[in-house]
Amino acid sequence: MSTLFGDDLIPRPRRELAPGAVHVPGWLTLEQQSWIADRFREWAAGPVPLRSASVRGHEMSVKTVCLGWHWQPYQYTREATDVNGQRVLPMPEWMVRLGRLAVAEAYGQGLGASAYAPDTALVNYYDAAAHMGMHQDRDELSRQPVVSLSLGDTCIFRFGNAEGRGRPYEDIELASGDLFVFGGPSRLAYHGVTKVFANTAPPGCGLAEGRVNITLRVTGMDEPEPPARRPEPRAQGKGQGDR
Ligand SMILES: O=C(O)CCC(=O)C(=O)O
Numbered sequence: 001m002s003t004l005f006g007d008d009l010i011p012r013p014r015r016e017l018a019p020g021a022v023h024v025p026g027w028l029t030l031e032q033q034s035w036i037a038d039r040f041r042e043w044a045a046g047p048v049p050l051r052s053a054s055v056r057g058h059e060m061s062v063k064t065v066c067l068g069w070h071w072q073p074y075q076y077t078r079e080a081t082d083v084n085g086q087r088v089l090p091m092p093e094w095m096v097r098l099g100r101l102a103v104a105e106a107y108g109q110g111l112g113a114s115a116y117a118p119d120t121a122l123v124n125y126y127d128a129a130a131h132m133g134m135h136q137d138r139d140e141l142s143r144q145p146v147v148s149l150s151l152g153d154t155c156i157f158r159f160g161n162a163e164g165r166g167r168p169y170e171d172i173e174l175a176s177g178d179l180f181v182f183g184g185p186s187r188l189a190y191h192g193v194t195k196v197f198a199n200t201a202p203p204g205c206g207l208a209e210g211r212v213n214i215t216l217r218v219t220g221m222d223e224p225e226p227p228a229r230r231p232e233p234r235a236q237g238k239g240q241g242d243r
Pocket residue numbers: 122124132137148157174191192193213215
């Protein structure tokens with residue numbers, strides 16, 4: 001991971017860690033990474049701000065903002081009822097297309113890539129001290145693949161098995177621009193982020209510090225996204241401005 005001796009110049013091969021779990025290093029160009037990093041700053045500004053979710057009373061060290069559906073531990077909602085009650089931003093069209101390209105890249109054309117229709121994105125921000133414990137992504141009703149994109153600092157991503165948090169697992173580095181897809185027999189594998197290496201983001205990736213990870217998912221919730229609506233006018237208390 002250190003670039004002191006130029007080990008960043010050693011090509012990192014694409015690899016299938018387990019059936020259905022594919023790592024594609026350097027999938028996004030620097031230009032794409034920096035464009036997505038700009039979007040991240042827009043999403044983080046709201047209407048639902050970047051926040052640490054609380055799991056069983058403990059605040060996560062990672063901060064998250066969601067698109068399409070809002071994830072709060074154990075459920076997806078349209079409104080961020082655990083934050084400020086606002087509706088999350090819609091899932092961008094370009095992201096759905098990017099998800100299809102990612103699935104085609106990982107599994108090949110014709111393996112359901114064109115039908116892949118992610119309807120939520122969880123956008124996580126890690127500072128150098130943040131980590132994510134071993135968990136399964138299982139709040140989705142659908143078992144369609146999860147597409148993960150990384151920007152900024154390199155991390156250690158631990159990818160395990162579907163039986164439990166323990167071994168066997170494998171630690172790999174996810175660097176800026178990397179794609180990781182897990183679906184099929186690996187869809188419910190436990191995984192987590194054990195470490196983020198500060199100051200390892202490549203120049204030009206659009207993030208000066210920290211790491212952003214975006215996971216695209218299919219919630220399997222069948223409620224169609226309703227058209228954007230204005231909030232009902234409500235009696236305003238004294239001193240409350242218009243919002
Ligand atoms: O940051 C990562 O690479 C993984 C994120 C993750 O597992 C999640 O958001 O559920």
